[in-house]
Amino acid sequence: MRIHEGLYESIRRQTEAASENWESTYRQMVLYDLAADIELGFFLAYYRNFAIPSIAATLQRNGEITQRPVKRSYDTAIVTYELISNGLDSERGRRMIRLLNHVHRHVPGSQDDFLYVLLTLLVVPIRWARTHAWRTPTPAEETAATRFCRELGARMNIAGIPSTFQDAERFFDSYEHGNVAYSPAGAQLMASTVQVLKSRLPAPARPLTREMLSAMFDDDRLTDALGLPRATRVTKTALHAVLEARNTFHRLRPLKTKPHFVPGEEGPSLYPNGYRLDDVGPENVVSPADRPDH
Numbered sequence: 001m002r003i004h005e006g007l008y009e010s011i012r013r014q015t016e017a018a019s020e021n022w023e024s025t026y027r028q029m030v031l032y033d034l035a036a037d038i039e040l041g042f043f044l045a046y047y048r049n050f051a052i053p054s055i056a057a058t059l060q061r062n063g064e065i066t067q068r069p070v071k072r073s074y075d076t077a078i079v080t081y082e083l084i085s086n087g088l089d090s091e092r093g094r095r096m097i098r099l100l101n102h103v104h105r106h107v108p109g110s111q112d113d114f115l116y117v118l119l120t121l122l123v124v125p126i127r128w129a130r131t132h133a134w135r136t137p138t139p140a141e142e143t144a145a146t147r148f149c150r151e152l153g154a155r156m157n158i159a160g161i162p163s164t165f166q167d168a169e170r171f172f173d174s175y176e177h178g179n180v181a182y183s184p185a186g187a188q189l190m191a192s193t194v195q196v197l198k199s200r201l202p203a204p205a206r207p208l209t210r211e212m213l214s215a216m217f218d219d220d221r222l223t224d225a226l227g228l229p230r231a232t233r234v235t236k237t238a239l240h241a242v243l244e245a246r247n248t249f250h251r252l253r254p255l256k257t258k259p260h261f262v263p264g265e266e267g268p269s270l271y272p273n274g275y276r277l278d279d280v281g282p283e284n285v286v287s288p289a290d291r292p293d294h
Contacts, residue, residue, distance in 0.1 A: 041125025187227030
């Protein structure tokens, strides 16, 4: 396998990264080394929540995703990348954590529901990168990602966060085995949000958005729960070919020097001139009166 000589230094650094440097190691992986694949993993993690009926019902009741799917999708990504780019204890990071805690203060759900949502951001991107990225995440990167998840969860008062990536996988798989199921709310959320991904694809690929999403999930039970068509051998083969071609090209190029995300910088049509932190967040916040037991 041919690889640009400049990539070897990054691989060495990420392989030998010290555990106490978990935040910078995770940041390097997300913003530089495996940036495109981790971003795809974050998108797939976001959609995966819709396959849990209890979570989907809460999200549908709130109305943000169905009424403002583009804003909710991009704001979720911005919050995640702000935390990673600046650090959990930076001024911007603390503001994002306050926003998360404010938004979720009265959201109904069990501790396992909240833990699952958190762990989608850990397990799904790492698994996607293991299978599809130009290189697999190093053990140091997986450890750093797990530590980041634990530290974020602790600041959100989520209990029972696994201490290793392997334990996180076990909880994740067990939770999905017992909870993934079709629901009208989940299908509606998926239908609203899939338009966001569709808008990011080249025009010729847009009619196949739902089929390609199913191929990316590569899990019939999950796609059934989300109301998506099952992936065919043709779509799986096409996806594999596109990713292999991309990875071959990537390995021949030096690592990018500009990070995948720059805080406050202009983005899609939602924030064409950049954004302020005050711009980020939902318009509807769950209050005690919105809970189903009131």
